[in-house]
Amino acid sequence: MLQVRNLHVSIDGQKILRGIDLDVQPGTVHAVMGPNGSGKSTLASVLAGRDGYEIEEGSVTFNGQDLLDMDPEIRAREGVFLAFQYPVEVPGVTTMYFMREAINAVRKHRGQAELSAGEFLKLAREKINPLGMEADMLKRAINEGFSGGEKKRSEIFQMAMLEPKLAVLDETDSGLDIDALKIVADGVNSLRGADRSFVVITHYQRLLNYIVPDYVHVLSDGRIELSGDKNLALQLESRGYGWINDEVVPQAAAGV
Amino acid sequence: MPAIADRTDVYLERFNDALARFADEPTWLLERRKRAMERFLQLGVPSLKHEEYKYTDLSALADGQLLFATQLAGAEAALPSYAAGSSSDRATGAGPQVLGRIPRGARVQSLAEALRSQPDLVQRHLATIADCEDHALSAVNTAFFSDAVVITAERGAVLDEPIQLVFGDGPTGRLPRVLIVAGRNSAVQVVETYAGSGTYWRDAVTEIYAGQNARVDHYRAQVESLDAYHTGRLQASQERDSYVGSFSISFGAAVARNDIGTRLNGSGCECSLDGLYAVRGDQSVDHHTSIDHAMPHCNSHQLYKGVLDDRAKGVFNGKIFVRPDAQKTDAVQSNKNLLLSDESEVNTKPQLEIDANDVRCTHGATIGQLDSEAAFYLQSRGIGAGRARNLLTYAFAADALERIKFAPLREHFEALLLNRFASQES
Structure with a gap:
């Protein structure tokens, strides 16, 4: 589904990613962990098409197409979804209006009929209730005055509405209390399926108790230094990130 | 400067011609027209050197050609959907189209009708609320307007839907004049729409008198031809406990200048002067507002927002006067602008003159990008x-x-x- 090959990215001349390789098969959940500043959020931003990143080398292919060549809205319509680390407040536009525009843009792209107001509302109610939010939220301006937890749940709601093929969750767990974390994780787990993949970016192992990954990758200084299964996350939890730099990187450098 | 004097000659000639048309008008009105003409000849069309007009170039209006020598295209201007509904051709002389049901207790009349049926009221308010002493453009309108729309709501009358006046390409549409008199405890809503095609200058003046505890909601929607000049004045005079709300929409015209003001003559008054302008290409739009707090315990609110694209220019100047008697005044002013291009620009300036000490006046202006x-x-x-x-x-x-x-x-x-x-x- 997603192939990242030797991806080098810089911001304002400063190298952030130094050769990322990542293969995501349909139906799998990949966790990307790493210390602050390792390049996790840059990877998420580049996949979603945020401005300001210089692709110096490498390629990203999504279902056989060159992802980096697409505008952000085309990526979204093709099935890429980014749950923002810091969801943006947009006063003046209701979540309802926003999501209806979005879902119909996606449906149009897929050759499906647009949803009527009634159909949209029915779908929105189905998707919002399991997240512990009221349909009233739809009438509020996008993220305006939302608590941190509400913003993150709103991201999961949007993801559920748009039914992406690849969802990238950028530190969706940061700042959540345990109850909100469970709600978010349940939301993600209910969307897991054979043809939907997730890249879950997180600083903390805690989230992975609830969203159990198939693969765990450790990002350090712009490279994936280590990959493994869910046990790697547990190891990181007990040992911290320090040992990666102390042990794994020198070994790799020495060709061990 | 003789050059300027020469240029206003055209106005004077035209005025002398027009006097014949005004022959049937009462003496007091003729006197007001003459005084306006006199004042205009002294002031002339304001140039960029005039502090109040320094960002808005009206030099094309100086010789009167755009007013007197151009024809409105005559082709029906495309009217906005809300104003294009079925028109009931009401007796307002050669005036604008009047839309909307006229409810009991309200009248919409031509000047001639109003002078017949309620002469005292017309004499009391027409051309007294929008003074011409410092307003050359209002002076032009007062000197030359050929008909007026007089809207009156009698004591206690409540209009629950607006009366719409549509100034399109009609023959008298160049110098629209409107007088709105809301009697004690009445409530009136008026929507004025200005739409045209071609190159011309429209100079509009509306006066509002809000009686004690009256409520007037006024909307002016300016969607003129993009080759037109639009100068507009709205001046209100408010009695005790009255409310006047003004909303100025300015999307059209090559150059638009609106002067919108109210005088709060009694205590307990409230006013909202709000607006939205959206311009692009080489359009320019200029709003000057003025709120005169003469008496205590009055509130005023202002929210003007602007969207500017391409090389468009916007001006907002908000004057608030708080007179010595106007204790407990609460005045809030805000002007916010969104620049969608690098070449668009906005000049915004609050102007507060406060002569009372127990008041709250706040103002803020922002200019930002998407x-x-x-x-x-x-x-x-x-x-x-x-x-x-x-x-x-x-x-x-x-x-x-x-x-x-x-x-x-x-x-x-x-x-x-x-x-x-x-x-x-x-």
């Missing part, structure tokens, strides 16, 4: 770049638009903002 992170957020959900821009532009204007209580008017301009960059939709 939030690129918000645009990316919308795009990341599948919304096209052009559409995202439209949505954010609309969102910027939303709190101003909300103040338009007449839904068809609000919806029309909401849709205009939402479809502004239709060509970029993908």
